[in-house]
Amino acid sequence: MPTKKRAERVLEIDHQPGQNHFLNALSDDIQQRLLPHMELVPMPLGKVLYESGEVMRHVYFPTNSIVSLLYVMENGAQAEIAVVGHDGLIGMSLVLGGESTTSRALVQSAGFAYRLLGQRMKTEFSRHGDLLHLTLRYSQALITQMAQTAVCNRHHSIEQQLCRWLLLSLDRLKDNHLVMTQELIANMLGVRREGVTEAAGRLHTKGVIDYSRGHIVVTDRPKMEALCCECYGVVKAETDRLLPCRYQHKK
Amino acid sequence: MPTKKRAERVLEIDHQPGQNHFLNALSDDIQQRLLPHMELVPMPLGKVLYESGEVMRHVYFPTNSIVSLLYVMENGAQAEIAVVGHDGLIGMSLVLGGESTTSRALVQSAGFAYRLLGQRMKTEFSRHGDLLHLTLRYSQALITQMAQTAVCNRHHSIEQQLCRWLLLSLDRLKDNHLVMTQELIANMLGVRREGVTEAAGRLHTKGVIDYSRGHIVVTDRPKMEALCCECYGVVKAETDRLLPCRYQHKK
DNA sequence: ATTTTAATGTACGCTACCGAACAGAGTAAG
DNA sequence: CTTACTCTGTTCGGTAGCGTACATTAAAAT
Numbered sequence: 001m002p003t004k005k006r007a008e009r010v011l012e013i014d015h016q017p018g019q020n021h022f023l024n025a026l027s028d029d030i031q032q033r034l035l036p037h038m039e040l041v042p043m044p045l046g047k048v049l050y051e052s053g054e055v056m057r058h059v060y061f062p063t064n065s066i067v068s069l070l071y072v073m074e075n076g077a078q079a080e081i082a083v084v085g086h087d088g089l090i091g092m093s094l095v096l097g098g099e100s101t102t103s104r105a106l107v108q109s110a111g112f113a114y115r116l117l118g119q120r121m122k123t124e125f126s127r128h129g130d131l132l133h134l135t136l137r138y139s140q141a142l143i144t145q146m147a148q149t150a151v152c153n154r155h156h157s158i159e160q161q162l163c164r165w166l167l168l169s170l171d172r173l174k175d176n177h178l179v180m181t182q183e184l185i186a187n188m189l190g191v192r193r194e195g196v197t198e199a200a201g202r203l204h205t206k207g208v209i210d211y212s213r214g215h216i217v218v219t220d221r222p223k224m225e226a227l228c229c230e231c232y233g234v235v236k237a238e239t240d241r242l243l244p245c246r247y248q249h250k251k
Numbered sequence: 252m253p254t255k256k257r258a259e260r261v262l263e264i265d266h267q268p269g270q271n272h273f274l275n276a277l278s279d280d281i282q283q284r285l286l287p288h289m290e291l292v293p294m295p296l297g298k299v300l301y302e303s304g305e306v307m308r309h310v311y312f313p314t315n316s317i318v319s320l321l322y323v324m325e326n327g328a329q330a331e332i333a334v335v336g337h338d339g340l341i342g343m344s345l346v347l348g349g350e351s352t353t354s355r356a357l358v359q360s361a362g363f364a365y366r367l368l369g370q371r372m373k374t375e376f377s378r379h380g381d382l383l384h385l386t387l388r389y390s391q392a393l394i395t396q397m398a399q400t401a402v403c404n405r406h407h408s409i410e411q412q413l414c415r416w417l418l419l420s421l422d423r424l425k426d427n428h429l430v431m432t433q434e435l436i437a438n439m440l441g442v443r444r445e446g447v448t449e450a451a452g453r454l455h456t457k458g459v460i461d462y463s464r465g466h467i468v469v470t471d472r473p474k475m476e477a478l479c480c481e482c483y484g485v486v487k488a489e490t491d492r493l494l495p496c497r498y499q500h501k502k
Numbered sequence: 503a504t505t506t507t508a509a510t511g512t513a514c515g516c517t518a519c520c521g522a523a524c525a526g527a528g529t530a531a532g
Numbered sequence: 533c534t535t536a537c538t539c540t541g542t543t544c545g546g547t548a549g550c551g552t553a554c555a556t557t558a559a560a561a562t
Contacts, residue, residue, distance in 0.1 A: 071402045074481050079405045081398040096391040097384060098493050102485055103398060128379045133348060140347040143394060147332040147354060150401035151322045154330045154441045157548075181509065190405045192550060197510060213509050213558055230325050234353055242349050408518075432539065443520060448540060464528055464539055 015040055017114050020061040021087050022138060025244050027130045034124060038114040043067070045179075049090055049105035056100065058115040059091035065111030066172045068188055069103045079153070079190035080165075082145045083108065085172025087239070088138055094118040095125050095135050108188065109169065109179065134244070141239045152231040158191055159199040163228035165189060166209070170218060171236070178216040203227070266291055268365050271312040272338050273389060276495050278381045285375060289365040294318070296430075300341055300356035307351065309366040310342035316362030317423045319439055320354045330404070330441035331416075333396045334359065336423025338490070339389055345369040346376050346386050359439065360420065360430065385495070392490045403482040409442055410450040414479035416440060417460070421469055422487070429467040454478070 017038050018024040023031065043065035050056050052072060060067070066085040070078050081103055084090050090113075093101045124131050152161055165185065169178055182200060186193040200216075203209045208224045210217045218224055225232070268289050269275040274282065294316035301307050303323060311318070317336040321329050332354055335341050341364075344352045375382050403412055416436065420429055433451060437444040451467075454460045459475045461468045469475055476483070 069398075071398060073402065073406065077406060079402040081401055092394075093391055095387070096394075097388045098391045098489075101391070102395055102489050136347045137349060139390060139394075140344055140349045140352070143343075143347075143390075143397065144353055146394065146397045146401060147320075147322060150332055150397060150404050151324065151330040151441075153401050153404040155324065155328060183509075190402075193509090194511085194551095195549065197512090198549095201511080211510095238349075238353050434539075444540085445521095445542085446519065448542090452541080462540095 015063055015112055015114075017061065017063075019063040019086060020089075020114060021243070022089050022134065023061050023114070025134055030124060030130055034116060034120065037120050038116055041113055041115050043107045043111050043113050045107055045110040047107040049107070050100075051104050052102050053100050056091050056094055057118055059089055059094055059118055059121045060105075060113045060115045061089050062086055062113040062172075063111060064174065065107055065113050066109035066169060067113075068106050068108040069101075070106060070188065071103050077190060078187050080188040081149060082142055083165075083168050083172070084142075085109075085169075087172065087243075088142070091118065091121070092135075092139060092142065094121060096139070108184070109173065137242045137244075141242045144238045144242075145235050148231045148235045152229060153190075156229040156231065157199075158189070158195045159202060159227070160229040160231075161189055161191075162196060162199045162203070163224050164232040166216065166218060167221075167224060167228060167232045168235075170221070176218045176221065178218075179214060180216055181214045266314055266363055266365075268312065268314075270314040270337055271340075271365060272494070273340050273385065274312050274365070276385055281375060281381055285367060285371065288371050289367055292364055292366050294358045294362050294364050296358055296361040298358040300358070301351070302355050303353050304351050307342050307345055307369055310340055310345055310369055310372045311356075311364045311366045312340050313337055313364040313423075314362060315425065316358055316364050317360035317420060318364075319357050319359040320352075321357060321439065322354050328441060329438050331439040332400060333393055334416075334419050334423070335393075336360075336420075338423065338494075339393070342369065342372070343386075343390060343393065345372060347390070359435070360424065388493045388495075392493045395489045395493075396486050399482045399486045403480060404441075407480040407482065408450075409440070409446045410453060410478070411480040411482075412440055412442075413447060413450045413454070414475050415483040417467065417469060418472075418475065418479060418483045421472070427469045427472065429469075430465060431467055432465045 017031070017035055026034070043062065049060055049067060062085050064086065066083060067090050068083050069081045071081055072078050090105050093099060125135065152164060162185065165188065166178065169180070170176060182196040183193045186196045189196070200209065200211060203224070204211065206223070206227070208218065208220045208227065210219055268282070268286055277285070294313065300311055300318065313336050315337065317334060318341050319334050320332045322332055323329050341356050344350060376386065403415060413436065416439065417429065420431070421427060433447040434444045437447045440447070451460065451462060454475070455462065457474070457478070459469065459471045459478065461470055
């Protein structure tokens, strides 16, 4: 279909590395050095960027895609550790030095990302400039998110966690429309699909969301934030505090 | 009592910064620069090194003490995020750049630590030498621990989590004897005290631990590791992988 | 249009854990 | 030695979430 093809081309043309807030926050000279080596890649739903223990080749900077970092247990069950979108990058272990992690990186919402060979990232990193400092601050933001995930897993109901998860996703998308099955959400949260169905049903009854077969629309975001546990707000506030102004400009 | 006083003095004399594996792993010249500014401080049970949001003044390097990083919820409930002993340092946010965190650092097992003014740490850090690289790798180890805590909170029983927690503590102590009430453990794990009592009772029945009023002795560590979930082993293996050889020598 | 597949809805018993309340049993303080 | 306090043991009803099974419905495939 030529129509669709053009739409895709337009989408790619519309993409700029600056749409990723992390890249955007870097000083111009760093961007000059890195951008020529950036490669725009599609991020289809379900794509695995890397597996547990696997040495990473690239660092990914999502524009409109969302990636979940999740741990896969020996019995196959999963739990999401953190989520990364246009606010950050995937592949921290390349700069932290471990080269691999114990988690899997999975595309949770389709879109695009710019990617860079790990080696180029490390070269710029070793200049000990802006990239180093921004990476460290982002690293702390990621730590905060993981910590809060642990807390949330311990103390909050599925409904609250669903709200947190939806809000995290919304923040990384342009509109309030998620392409997302309940089964997938359940896998991310590490709960039963039925649990998500029930929670979603209750949220619908309360007039917070509409949904049908793989689509969710958040119709009343303020109400959803009220129904959510504190975990979402804590992470958001701390992330805003940690990441520099240029992040906020684009927001 | 003079006897006790001498015992204390001996204890202090016995202390060396090198007992902290992180410090020990640093190259000699860095140690030369840092050690003169190290201050040995007692770490009494329950001492709060810093509160959520509080700007930290010092970085702490435990020798035989153990510190829990935990999040305190709005309603007062807690959840442990990570635990640090002679394997690491408390105050990562000073080097990562955030200056504070959303968590509290609480001494969970009494002992000693060396501490350093944050400014001195940052000065050495800005030389971009060994300290930078080791800190980054330690940061990844900490991330791994937090991630696994999230997973464990989601999927595993109190008994399994208790095993994990006791093993984490054992690794950071000299003998197999913990000074620790069940109430305290419950607070760390973010569960009811009664839940810990039951789990401990079962572990005792299985011949894995002995305990009474604030003391726990692990009598069969291999069995405890078998009863534990995978979370303990995953973190241990990854930590061993991430941290350099000099860490292992002293182990 | 019909069939097939994928997504969602519902129901049921089960278990782990919670909240609350209270009963021993060590340990420390008077 | 007695009292007070802290720690541990136990009980009981309530509930959130699990595992399983199966029904329904929307979308996609043919």
